[in-house]
Amino acid sequence: MAKIAFLGLGVMGYPMAGHLLAAGHEVTVYNRTSAKAEAWTSQHGGTWAATPRQATEGAEFVMACVGNDDDLRSVCLGDDGAFAGMSSGSVFVDHTTVSADVTIELHEIAQGHGVSFVDAPISGGQAGAENGVLSIMCGGEQAAYDRVEPLMEIYSKICRRIGNSGDGQKTKMCNQIAIAGLVQALSEALHFAEKEGLDGRAVVEVISQGAAGSWQMVNRHETMLDDHFAHGFAVDWMRKDLKICMEAADKSGASLPVTALVDQFYKDVQKLGGGRWDTSSLFKRMRETG
Template structure:
């Protein structure tokens, strides 16, 4: 049993922290909305804290899954931040999807304070978090990763160190780039099938067994055809992630024309009032266009 802290109880963090407590660890949670922390402790046991620093005090590992760069800085830095409460040798594991810039900043700060820092963004969505079946891509020092891996594996289907600090975030960018193109391709295929007078379900039953098959097709085509979007990974979050991808591409010289285009399609979905819809709502945009 390890003493752990978990910062951020959103749709991903809430079940991830629950898996840690269920595995027998001593978990203290922090959430900006205290009612959410109270709900978690009522359901899972464990403890809650009023600040990230308080949650992190005495913890061997501090996990975080918050919203963006600024949210991550707010739970790490300052007098009430987790870094101020962590003991030397403790390891901070960041599951947030953020820029490699803030990862470099916090890694350096952690190292200078005698702390470990592993960037470990996740893929698999809410269902993956609830079922403990996330794919987790990590960057950081080998020793820190090796120490943290057994804890991370509790909610992982696959956990792998890709390279030095920042490699996890860069890999997550690859993940989001690939998803953007896949979802748009699936949306266009279903749109084309409808316009051609085909049964979309029958079409997917056939093509999903060939080279066109994907996780997105298997898990999203039915809700797309049923015009259901109140689940999964939100468009607002995807635009945040794609913005990170495009900014990093400008820095590295990578060419991402499809990603840039799909990002604008998601902007259209936001204008339709779909900021909190699942990313598969690209299909709703095509239906609106006729």
């Protein structure tokens, strides 16, 4: 069994770390708010540490799932950062959705410490983390990925190495681009159904079995119609991710007109007070403004 440190116990990291411990691994956790780390150990066992460095000392593998580029830098770097506590030959796995630029930056710094770095952003939401069925898209050296894949399989239904450092994050950008368009299209379909006096549930029962079907349609249409938007992945975080997508597109020359438009629709949701609503709240925007 492996000795693992897990940094970040949000709605995703909390259950992911629990799966690792339940599989028999030795897990030490760190969270910026220590009360969350104490609660995790009370529920699952294991141990918690006051700093990333203390959590990672002696660990073979370190997983991180924090908020953004700056959060990731803060847990990795400095005298109390993860890299300062990690031994040469250990592997750092980043499950945060961040820019490919910070991924490549930290990958290079980790190499200077003799540490391998795998970018491994996740998709599947809070339910996917709790049920251990996440999709994980990875970048980094093949040898490092091969070592850590068995651990990631504990909380995933699919885990793939896409390519070199940063390629996992670029794949996550593709994921968010696709989701943005799908949720807006579903919102428009449900909005149109309501305006035409149709039963939205009956409509989805039929169209979800054909070419229009999607995970979002099957899993979110009922809660959208019920005005329930508390499914974990907040609009604030989606706008952070879409900003990363559009900045990367500016550099590569990719055209993302629908993504840019939907990002502005999410801005409207924030103005409605929905920054912590989940991403399906695009439908609420249409109800409120349409």
